[in-house]
Amino acid sequence: MTDEDIRRTLGLLAQEDTLRAFASLVLGVEGELPPRALERLAGGGLAARGEDGTWRATPGRFRELLRQIADPPAPVSEEERLLRTFLVDGRLRTMPMRREKRLVVLRYIARLFEPGVRYAEKDVNVTLRAFHDDYAALRRYLVDEGLLSREGNVYWRSGGPVDV
Incomplete structure (x- = not known):
């Protein structure tokens, strides 16, 4: 047909x-x-x-x-499955305890920050608050894992995948 x-x-x-x-x-x-x-x-x-x-x-x-x-359902990658587990309605339910899983979530969040752009701490906080109320802990995780770098109150993306 x-x-x-x-x-x-x-x-x-x-x-x-x-x-x-x-x-x-x-x-x-x-x-x-x-x-x-x-x-x-x-x-x-x-x-x-x-x-x-x-x-x-x-x-x-x-x-x-x-x-x-009808399109066959797209295969769901392990990363997508993991994100669906921890992100509900765009909000982070809980931070994964295992580092590998936590990195998947953090890399996903890090994509919101453009490489080469410098962000004031308050702008980073606003962005992270959309994911979780404890935005300070989330920010700390991103810095500790090398996904964001910080100097004073200025942050920039320093790691993670880049969408092309």
Whole structure:
């Protein structure tokens, strides 16, 4: 099935006569339905004529369309899984105790600071407060792990991955 098939099938429901005919078939409403609309629905896989000559809706076609357009879930890396564990709604629930896990979280947070830009301590605090109320401890972790450097009350990013 191609994207064109999907557009064509869904386009049938944008036309008033085929939409009414499809709705009548789904609801089992008896009556005279426009033969042209029924033929178009059949062409799109939304209706079928039984051996007895009666028309019926084939809503299973929508499942086919969904399978066609549904993207398989992207594989989740170990780093993403870890971040989802410790960051809930963008906030750090708790600091990981194991250094390897803590580094993953800290590297993620460090990406908020542009390499080569100097930040006043109050600006660093505002940024870190968005993640955790104990922004001072978070700042200390970043400095201790070499992700931020500090001179006086000025900080800059000195480590961690750089998004290119």
